[in-house]
Amino acid sequence: MQGRIVVTLDKDFGELAIVHRKLHHGIVRLVDFSARDKAAMCLRVLECWGIELLSGALVTAEPGTIRIRPPESPANNF
Numbered sequence: 001m002q003g004r005i006v007v008t009l010d011k012d013f014g015e016l017a018i019v020h021r022k023l024h025h026g027i028v029r030l031v032d033f034s035a036r037d038k039a040a041m042c043l044r045v046l047e048c049w050g051i052e053l054l055s056g057a058l059v060t061a062e063p064g065t066i067r068i069r070p071p072e073s074p075a076n077n078f
Contacts, residue, residue, distance in 0.1 A: 005053050007042055014058050018069070026053025031062040 005026040016022040028045050041061050049059050056071030
């Protein structure tokens with residue numbers, strides 16, 4: 001593992017992390033953003049919740065809403 005945060009539009013990464021308990025360094029899922037707004041929202045999430053992401057959190061960002069699911073255990077850390 002290289003300690004990278006995954007940024008995705010696909011909910012399957014969250015399923016891998018939560019249901020199948022695959023190790024990760026954080027996942028950002030962007031939902032329903034225009035192509036123009038995706039980069040700005042990604043930067044905002046990384047700036048505001050970067051520490052949580054590096055701890056293994058899952059952040060789902062939708063227009064007007066951001067949900068943060070903290071890691072379930074220290075096992076997500078590398």
